[in-house]
Amino acid sequence: MAESKKRVSVLIVGAGPTGLVLALWLQKRGIDFRIIDKSTGPGETSRALAIQARTLEFYQQLGFANDLVNASVKANEIVLRRRGRAVATAKFGELGKDLSFFSYLSFCSQDIHEALLCTVLEKWGRQVQRNSELLSFSQNENEVIVQVKTSQGTEQITADYLIGCDGAHSAVRHGLKTKFPGGTYSQVFFVADVMASGPMAEGGLQISVSPKGFCIVMPIRAHGSVRLTGIVPPEAESKEKVSYDDVAESVARDTGLEVQKVNWFSSYHVHHRVAGKFHDGRVFLAGDAGHIHSPAGGQGMNTGIGDAVNLAWKLADVIQGRCPPRLLDSYEPERISFAKTLVKTTDVAFQLIASRSYLGSMFRAYVLPSIFSLLTRFRTFLDLGFKTISQIRIEYRESFLSEGSVGEVHAGDRLPWVRTSSGHNFESLQSLDWQIHIYGKVKAAFQNSKYPLDMPVHQFEWSTAVQSTGLQKDAVYLIRPDGYIALATQTQDSRIITEYFQRMSN
CATH class of the missing domain: 3.30.9.10 (D-Amino Acid Oxidase, subunit A, domain 2)
Incomplete structure (x- = not known):
């Protein structure tokens, strides 16, 4: 049965892969949300096929990557x-x-992919509100007031944040009156x-x-x-x-x-188009609502899923009071930069081959x-x-959330993946939370310090495999919930971590 709560922390418009992944991440983090879509059910045609490694890594964090791999x-x-x-x-x-x-x-056809995401969402106790179309919205400093057309009539929903994942003809983007040049x-x-x-x-x-x-x-x-x-x-x-x-x-x-x-x-x-902005007040765009381009390279759907993950953990941390609202200001520069680069590169590839x-x-x-x-x-x-x-290879080195570098690895880079004696270093990312990684020895004072958000320190054995990734021995890497490095330093000093979060607040 569709949810009918009138006040919600996050309202997601659009239940394609982008909206569904955003919903799954928020559900995993315990965030109150609703997800609506004007369709009667998941898509029934194959459409997007390519599932890239980075998307599967995100799904591994959420715990169902193997389900999709088995269907691919x-x-x-x-x-x-x-x-x-x-x-x-x-x-x-x-x-x-x-x-x-x-x-x-x-490769997995989008109808199978979407059905799997919907099944996981339902197993986790939530579902998409179907036959529901966004009509209009208005926002102020505290909330977004949304008018939604349903099979029963018109419903008003008040949300802390509105996320448009509603595709190339996005009603949310039109409501923001943002340009869509291309x-x-x-x-x-x-x-x-x-x-x-x-x-x-x-x-x-x-x-x-x-x-x-x-x-x-x-x-x-x-x-x-x-x-x-x-x-x-x-x-x-x-x-x-x-x-x-x-x-x-x-x-x-x-x-x-x-x-x-x-x-x-x-x-x-x-x-080939990129929206003029991905963020306006309490409203955000993700996926095809913000960018569309040639299908060359199988990047489109995966880029939308990347948008969803980037935004989801930031919404969760802000809504739960763990990080300041300023954190959300990092979403647009991080994702719009990649979207513009992607449109340019796929445009060149398309022109060459076509x-x-x-x-x-x-x-x-x-x-x-x-x-x-x-x-x-x-x-x-x-x-x-x-x-x-x-x-x-996607990186956020220019983001205001990225500080420092050690050797070849810079803050803003995806954490290099490496096998360990017990598995691999991405296993700890399933917490969907901030954490510290050290490859080598950890000083007792650093290990025993108390860190913001009660984040854990994960120690990994130093090895030639670790060295080959560019990670440095005994260095400190502060890892964001999405698996990107926020801070890199050679110095094991807990004050560096504390000061990082203080700067975020300022």
């Missing part, structure tokens, strides 16, 4: 092909094993979930290019079930309704696949495969590629 298809490599013939392979699986517990690309690509994109056979229907993520176009093939569900992504041929772009028949010839040409059945097909224009000019088509078909083939011979490229695609 793993891919350990990216294969680039020219007219279906392999010319280069980037193997990430072996490389990634030293970078993350989840050392692979993972543009729309001229090409029409298509996605198709099909049953197919052939070399490109097997193995990891596959990209095939030709002078006339490209096709990306991703594994989903059972063997032979794949997602096809490409561009609709120019002669079919003007059609009122594009069908798979309009792209069948180009798919066959670029992939060599034999398609037996089309389970789902959609075509659309791709937009160009219809003569030079562009020659670059795509002949130069790109040669460059990719050369780069995959170098571990540095593969390392950078995995870190970028998996989103473990």
